[in-house]
Amino acid sequence: MTLSHTLMRRAASTAGVLGFITATAVLPTASAAPDCSRERLSNTVGSTTIAARGYLDSHPGARAVLDAAPDQPRAQAAANIRAYFTANPGEYHELRGILAPIGDAQRECNVTVLPPGLASAYDEFMAG
Template structure:
């Protein structure tokens, strides 16, 4: 009788385990992949840059101090422009973090697609800004 009870329990446990594993396998096959390949087409990369720069422009329009600092930096030689931006955003860290968050999709796209989405001048300024 003991042998039959152990055999029955093993059979039930095996059936439950098989059902559980089968359910998990079916769910994993049917679910979309969480790490789907990014859209690295030229139009998708350009769209990311366009929407990101549009959001940055809108942010700067609503933050006159940051807008003035960026506008001033555009007219200055690179070392002076870096100092202007560093000075402003050091004094206004929340605006720096806001803009970093807004601009992050450009870097995400560049890393995911292994491309350079900006012109060399902007890419260099972008990298310096994002590095802090």
């Protein structure tokens, strides 16, 4: 066996191993359990809240209708929120996307991460 033949075999072997490692690293791990630690859930709620506040800072109409809601009867608040976001569907879809990680975490971990009143409002908003 010549030196070049040996080097070619090693290169092919190394390429095969690297290919296998790469392929297994990018395969989805359907059987992996989601991270449902208190820290992860808290971080999800915290980062989502920060993102939502940032969004609302640049959308004063949405902020106004949502800030007014806690001081209104529930039916009135729901109607006002629905009316605003029906008139501004782009804002609804953007804010819904920002808030989605909370729902994703709740479904993955089969938990509720928001207090009851806020959870109910969240569910109603996300349902459209």
